[in-house]
Amino acid sequence: MQTIRRAFWGALITLTGLWLIGHPQIFQPAGFFARRASLVQFTGVLAMAAMSLAMLLALRPRWPERWLGGLDKMYRLHKWLGIAALVAAIIHWLWSKGPKWAVGWGLIGRPARGERPPLANPVEQVFMTLRGAAEGIGEWAFYAAVLLIALALIKAVPYRLFYKTHRLLAVVYLLLVFHAVVLMAFDDWMSPVGLVMACLLAGGSYAAVIVLLRRVGAGRRVQGRIAALQYYPGVTALDIEIAVPQGWPGHRPGQFAFATSDPSEGPHPYTIASAWNDQDRHDLGRHDQDRHIRFIAKALGDHTSRLRDKLRVGQAVTIEGPYGCFDLAGGHPRQIWIGGGIGITPFIAGMKAIALQRAAAPDRPRPVIDLFHPTADHDAEAIGKLTADAEAAGIRLHVLIDSRDGRLTGERIRAAVPDWRAAEIWFCGPAAFGEALRRDFKARGFPVARRFHQELFEMR
Helix, strand or coil, X not given: CHHHHHHHHHHHHHXXXXXXXXXXXXXXXXXXXHHHHHHHHHHHHHHHXXXXXXXXXXXXXXXXXXXXXXXXXXHHHHHHHHXXXXXXXXXXXXXXXXXXXXHHCCCCCCCCCCCCCCCCCHHHHHHHHCHHHHHHHXXXXXXXXXXXXXXXXXXXXXXXXXXXXXXXHHHHHHHHHHHHHHHCCHHHHHCHHHHHHHHHHHHHHXXXXXXXXXXXXXXXXXXXXXXXXXXXXXXXXXXXXXXXXXXXXXXXXXXXXXXXXXXCCCCEEEEECCCCCCHHHHCCCCCHHHCEEEEEEECCCCCHHHHHHHCCCCCEEEEEEEECCCCCCCCCCEEEEEECHHHHHHHHHHXXXXXXXXXXXXXXXXXXXXXXXXXXXCCHHHHHHHHHHHHHHCCEEEEEEHHHHCCCCHHHHHHHCCCHHHCEEEEECCHHHXXXXXXXXXXXXXXXXXXXEECCCCCC
């Protein structure tokens, strides 16, 4: 979280600094309307920069993933940038419209306007003729952006509606690029902030086109078919096994992928619940059907609640990935894993990977791991498989059912793991639960910034 906070505020502060370098007059005494013109420009630049960065992150690029801590963190940054763009755009709109309303209501006097000097630059002359169109298009695009961003932020909106409407933001963005290019102060284009904005608008426009063509992540897609389905009624979860005979590059425990079973629904992210054996890729004696990926989907929303009825064995599925830096393959000798509810999924993959490693090299030292699985639901078959995975991996499993054992706390973890101060903690589960544990361990002097890893598995 610290990295994406630094990236978020660093981007906004850097852009503000570049803008102030070109507009030092903002600190000098000036009339209301002169100050208003500067603030209209500044808030517009800030809104478009934040929206451009959000558009670039929507492409799910590989290069910043490791630096930002994984695609889950990138999506959180994407969300923050979208909110920042919305706030800056509303302030921009108020500075643009408010004084006009105040003049109309007689609250302030109309500014005196002298004769405009003739424009010598032909490009600036063209921009001047387009100002009216740019203002009108920008206003309506602003209203559309407010509505679409609000739909994205309201969790009650079904995912399928969010998926269909959120892509329209790419169209709105392209309209706002036209608005920004025409109405940004012409002299600013040759200043540092103008050069940065030109790069951001160009990159954001490219991203918008890729989104509209539905080519996001196209280079990381493989085709598979559902090989097996198993439903666990006690935890309302569906175990989905998908055969990927060709193209899958392999994955590390803790990573996730996007799966598309219905093109009208779009891709949905799922944590991978299986290990990947490198032998599958290199041993020509292995059969294609050994190349499988497992997902476990719990009925938590409108889409996942319908999967049991919609999926069938043999159905084609598109898999995109892998993504994520929740890398359980780290070499820390003492580890504590905490998988709350369906957050157990990455740890299932971790246990299976360790079991494969133990079978291949039984004498090799392995980390000592305690796995805590607090859950409100219980399914005997699912817990039985989880126990078998823990035994195969040599991991000490602690299953806590809320109604029987009470809630898991930092105190209970420390009591069960006396050498907790030497451990590295990995958490996947409800965000509020993870933050509560993080604060609890931090209060006991645990170095959470370096050794408490939390998956932010929220894609909107």
